[in-house]
Amino acid sequence: MDISKIWLLLVLAFFHMRGNRIFIQDWIAHHTYQKTNEIDSYYLRVANEINDSLSTLWFEEQETNELIHTDALKTLSIYLTCYLEDVIAKTGIFAAFRTIHTELYNQLLPFHADNDLTDYYAEDINSEDVAVLTWLFFSERNPHLFIDPRGRLIQLVTDLAYAILEEHYEVAPENEKLKLEYVLDEGANYFEVRNFIEKLVATNYLTAGEYNTNLNHLMQVAEIGRYQHDQNQLQQMIYRVRDNHFNNYRLHLYALKASEFVAAVIGKEHRLHDIVKTLGNRMNSFFEFVKTDELYVHVKHIGTKTAFKIFKDSIQQFVEPTETLSFYMEIVPWKDAWNLSGIMTVVNAEEINFDLPEQYEMTYRIEALNGKDKSLKKTEKQLKDMGKLFQSEHKAAVAFMEGKEVKEFATDFFKKYQQKYPSKEESPLPESNLDLTEDAQVTVFFNPKTGLEVFGGIAEFFPLKNNKFVEKDDQSEVPYARYFLNLLVEDFFPSELPKYYVNLFKAEVDKQFFFPLNDAVLDFFLRFYKRGTYFLGPFPLLK
Known part of the structure; x- marks a missing residue:
């Protein structure tokens, strides 16, 4: 063969290999911190080993083959390596997934009966975990295509990836830095708890992909760019979109809200567990002003006559009304009272409408707070x-x-x-x-x-x-x-x-x-x- 052709093939192979590599910036993008260390370099090598192995896959079915394009396999390799890192550091991400599944169905994992898990150890990595994670990965990114959780795609990816994960399991280092990032201080205030929930759900391998994709979509729909000329209005709009997303979005994982998943990660023994779990349960309804005191703004839900205490410091520049006023308010539970989380606006009597689907839900929930149904x-x-x-x-x-x-x-x-x-x-x-x-x-x-x-x-x-x-x-x-x-x-x-x-x-x-x-x-x-x-x-x- 002509030496120039050989050289050309080598150059093309080099660029193909380089294009298929996972770099440190790709790895660190799936973490809460930006400064890397030797532990990140170790897991990067694992991710590239998995990626090299998965890149050998090929299927006759075009539909299946299209699922395993280069970028998807690179992300999947990082995703499965993060699972290894999670288990070793005991950050509790996959453990939370398993805990929720057990509470709902009295079985450890979907698609696997407990009596079939004869060689399964919850504290270790398991091939069944990898199979479930692989199904979740492809299914979340292709929600209009049903993927057989026991089919060839899942089986082959599991076999190839697990062989590498198992090889590294006994020697892979514990990422203490990551573990500390996912620890919530039991004395945290409202904003610290709220930021922790968003940080965890937007950076961990199990939920970050869909959570961030949907948030970015909402930012585009809201046309945030229109407010670039006014930084105050821009920040208000960004917060508004993030706040609505935080309170309304349900994950593919069990249709949970972000706060519910994070509560499972920190565990029931954490002092703030119940507060974290319910922080996404926002009430959006109509209230009548009653009075204020040193700590609270007291209001009454117009439909059920239920009294609510809103922390005064959660309402910016609140001025006590001199007359009876009605408000549309968006509030979230915080400790023994509520915080404003979103809009608070004065409404006229003709604007108050409880015959809306959303308001029926609010009525049910408020009655439930009082032990009624x-x-x-x-x-x-x-x-x-x-x-x-x-x-x-x-x-x-x-x-x-x-x-x-x-x-x-x-x-x-x-x-x-x-x-x-x-x-x-x-x-x-x-x-x-x-x-x-x-x-x-x-x-x-x-x-x-x-x-x-x-x-x-x-x-x-x-x-x-x-x-x-x-x-x-x-x-x-x-x-x-x-x-x-x-x-x-x-x-x-x-x-x-x-x-x-x-x-x-x-x-x-x-x-x-x-x-x-x-x-x-x-x-x-x-x-x-x-x-x-x-x-x-x-x-x-x-x-």
Whole structure:
């Protein structure tokens, strides 16, 4: 071969190798500190060994092969090396994941029964942990693609990565610096606790990727750049976006809020555990001013008449009103009172509206603080009775019709409900603002949390006697498992729909699915893929 061609190949190989290397700045980007030491250099070598090994992977299926592009494998290699660092330093990140799973399902890990974990030691690294982490990594970054947790991709990555992790486990150094970064002082004040939660969830390998990606997306949506000319307004907007994200965003991990995951990391024995866990439980509602004293601003929730104490020092430049005023306030629990965390603005009587989904949730939560559940039970009973009526009429929780029939169908349903369950209170029928084409094939689903919901394009998923859109003599096999996955991974569908579907066609789905879906695995999937609707409701349909 011509010497110039050999030289060219060597140069290309060098640049390919260099482009595939993980550098110290890549590693340190997954940590809370910037100054590196020899321990970071050690783990960087481990990450590169894993990356070199994983870079040999290749799959015939194009869809799978596209998942393992260079940048993904580099990040995955860092991610799995951070797991090794976590276990050795006992920072408690993966231990928290396992603790939460055990509390929810009485099993150590998803996809693995405890009686199958014969060689599993919680204080050590384990191949089963690596398999779960690998599934989480790919699934979080490809939420509309279901990845078989026991498939070849997960198995091969696990085998290759774990072999290297196991080789280093006995000799890898403990990163004391990292461990100290994830320790919360038991005497920390509100802002120190809040900053600690954000720091941990935004830097640890298990949650940082999705948390930061979503926060950056919200920053773009808010068009933060518009405020560059005014630094005060810019900082206010950045804080506003971060505050909303902190209080509202639910992780793929069990649909938890950041504060709930961090509470599991610091552990129940920590003096601030309960405070940390509830710090993301923001109340957004309408309050009436009562009085002030040396420490607190006293207000009363207008809907439930419940008294609240707000720490005065959490409200900047508060001036005591000289007349009765109502406020819309966003407050979070802190010790034995509340802190303002967001907006506090004066509202007029006509602006106060408790007939909003968000305000129903606030009412339930405030009543629960007082050991009551009257409003919640009333709503649950209404939805339960409606569900019984729907089921008796259609022999299922789904009905099928054309778009032009939906409005009349809903009106008739609510009238039948009012006749069967008469109320002393006058209640107008819900108004429909659906924009449906007349001949659309519509599936009406009775959601036990939110009532009637309308979907197009899924009638074929339900080969039932009451489905006029399905050919009764069609002998072709129904892809139940594929339909279930469609309902599961698409954000558009609420958590209750795939749950209902898999229970309706349990035998058929289990026969076609990768493995039988027990209740624990199904709930884990619902929390992961449906974190936005998993905790939604219940909301009353008739006031």
